[in-house]
Amino acid sequence: MKFTRFTIVALLLVALVAVSVAPAFAQDTLPRNETLYFNGQQWGSVVGWNPYSSNNNNAMAISQGDNARVLMFETPYLYNMLDGQVYPLLADGPFAWNDERTELTFSIKPAAHWSDGTPVTAADVAYTWATHVKYSTPTGAGNVDYIDDIVALDDSTVVVKAKLNDDGTAVNPLIVQAYVSSNYVIQMAWTQALEERVAEDATAFLADTAEDVVFSGPYYKFFTDDSKVILVRDDNYWGQDASMWGSLPVPKYLAHTIFKDNAAGTTALQAGEVDVSQQFNSNVQDLWLVDGLPISTYLPEAPYGIGASLPTAFFNLTGSSFGLDNLAVRKAIAIAVDYPTIIANAMTNQSATFDQVPRSLMNPTPGEQALYDQAAVADLQWAGNDIEGAKAILDEAGIVDTDGDGWRELDGQKLSYIATCPNGWSDWQAAIEVVAAAGAEIGIDITTNFPEWSVYQTVVTKSDAPLPEGYDIFMMWSAGAGPTQPWGRIRNLLSSEWLGMASNWSGNWGGYSNSEVDALIQAIPSVTDEAELKDMYTQLVDMYLTDIPSFTLMYRPQSFHTVNESVWTNFPYDGDGTEPPVPPLDLMDGWSVAGLYNLELVNP
């Protein structure tokens, strides 16, 4: 027994080493040749796997919307932002409207089955909707004004019934149609099990972490902690059936390290520890031009990606910013801003310029650009940096510097504004700095201020009262690409239906109101005639560029998509020959998931 103490210490040491090495061992055993690494999606640790909840913080598995993420849960259809079409996933063939456009019918693929082996049925689709309504989830609340009911005609046939106006037409067929590519189908049996577990308590229902959830997609939870999320392929995935993909997706594991910040993510991308990067890497071209790394983007040259959303600066029109109700002031500021510098410096050229894609309400995709008559509004589309033009507008409106202090006055009062955006949003901050610089050029005092996001969002989304001081010109986003676009984006930017809401996360935060615009926004969803649509969209662009309630500062991609081809290759790129084309959305959103089936190893 002489060595007892020594033995105990030794055993303790061994135990300590084992404990500290075990997790490291678990993560290092992922075979590099079977794992696709991501960054820029997941920040902070995963909360849950409940597809009904919007508080999962589970970016890899759960993200419903215009380009729904379909790695674990699946939608009936997949939206493709490149051609604007939807392609069947769980659904079998295209959907069909009845003649009145009040009922949309589709069927479920016979091959589709859940991870527990039971078939996906029309009843699942119907029950998912009923549950969304019953527990008033965001999906339920967002669609209940437009969808009356979803019913299962038989095991495979689903009918989506639109809410009707008094005259018997659908309230909004566009939103009804978008539902089938934006929202997951969730298993009825699992949903009922969950309801039983929480005794149908709505709060508990949405708060459940759903570790036992049944899914239909090709990947599911393998491992998560506060440093990473790993999904593993379900080799029993129904989609390998010839009626869908015909094979399994190539990578066995999808892994996402949770990085501290963008800089850490970029370093990992440079080192080849990340294959697909969904984050803003400033001066991304340096990665291949200067560093010579095997890194590429969807387009080989600037803007490197497909612009989809329009980050926009709003004027405060709620009455609390002196002088901004004057069109001459708004127009002068908007045309004086140096947009080429915003795009070159704040976005490091990762946006199309306004010379390439003249400003309108449309994003730069060809589909949206074709929706309005560019020649008709060409006179209104300013390219920016027009200092002389801006000065002339102000002079003409009688807004001049009367007291010689270098700043212009309106009715004897100096024009002085604060331009703002959330602190830490670096590309937006840099853009707002350029907006402020334009003010000094034309004699309008604009200073910048960057409140914390927690404060900023509360102030900006409170649309039932005039905006407080400090929010004269402020930046917010607009919708990207999706099945309801560009209508949805225009509605968000311009519709007065959001005014008066205590919590407005939709848009028109500046408080613009124009009954003609409202009428057009109301009418468009029911219009199917293309010429008529084009005319209506052109009218909207015309009114937007005439009234200038807000002005777009740059184009931004739906997702940043930069790939490192050290291990994997054959990622989507412009002209890659895929048919239909695979969009650059990180191989997980909407039709871009098709890219997972095309991947190849560089060194097989």
Next chain:
Amino acid sequence: MKLMLKQVFGSGKFVIGFVIFLAILLTVVIYPIFVPDAPLKIISRGTFLSPGIYVNLYDSIDSATRYTLITDDAEARRVAGRLSDEDRAKMREWLIGNGVDEAEIDGADTAQLLDLWELNFDPTVRLPGMTNADRNYYIRLTASLEGLLSTEGATIASTNPETGALEQSDIVNQTDYVHVNEVANSRLFILGTDNFGRDVLTELISATGVSLTIGFVAGIVATSIGLVLGLVSGYVGGMVDQVIVFIMNLFTVIPTFVLLILISFSIGQESRGAFTIAVVIGLTSWVWTSRAVRAQVISLRNRDHVNLSKLSGHSIAYILAMDILPYIASYVVMALILQISSGILAEAGLSILGLGPRTTEVPTLGLMLNWAMIYQAHILNKWWAYLPIILVIALISFSMNLMNTGLDQVFNPALRD
């Protein structure tokens, strides 16, 4: 006084520190006289332009005089600039991979290589193991090889405003040179530009001035508070002393920087001007000065001349100012120098965390570092956007610490030679 100055300037350390500090101060004062640009003016489209001279291409074509220089290696340099050895090897690799006989390729013969390339290269062909990044590289390379071996000059043409047709106006020969000084527009960026496209040198010098001011304000605030509290507490003693020591102890146990972060965060960015930040730094960093002053005062207060002054009926303020302060003045000056230095460091530390003065108004050293970090200058090897700033901060602290050590050697009896 004269003797004291002589003693101080006799210290080598002090002199070196003083000279460095003076050089920085003079640069801050003199530079703006010669380069009057606003320090925050956005001058380049495109971020992080590397240091060097930028010559206006348009003006250089229009430059009055062209010189012809006959140099032997001009063509070789021109070719090498667009087609490196690495490029040649990659072209060779592609050609072989695509079935061209290896023996046929002479990597050194540029003309032959280009012919082979033009004959064979097809951007749509995908060789095994070839990535899209490789494909993009070959397409870029092919574009840059256009006209590589041409011996003709480049034609300059302009559009006729009436007919819209291109009309040749000039030919630039391969042997044409212009004198940099004769080009109407050229610009020297000694330290390149930053993420906003601002001239780093101009911004840096302005920022140094602002940071020094912040340091001075912070140092003076901190030293004044420390001095007053230390004098009163040490001399008066009793209950007053106990209360002040209690406050000092409170500030000693709370880490200064944490306190600084909390205060900066809570006053919000709207009111965080450079001056406010300086005052906040001053308000949180006086505690060590006051402790040291108090200790010294306690040892001084029972000296004979102080007692004499007391007996003469002088007020406390008079005694503190005339009989005690002169004995600790050298210490206070040294403390002030250190406070200034640490004030500058504190501002840099705060700004790096995004809690410094608000931007757009004035540049500070910390804000420059903050933006360089946000735009990943350190990852993208844009050294000019952060290294000079770090050097300036280091130089300022170094010079002040040197001065402090020099003074210490002169005034501290324990260290005196």
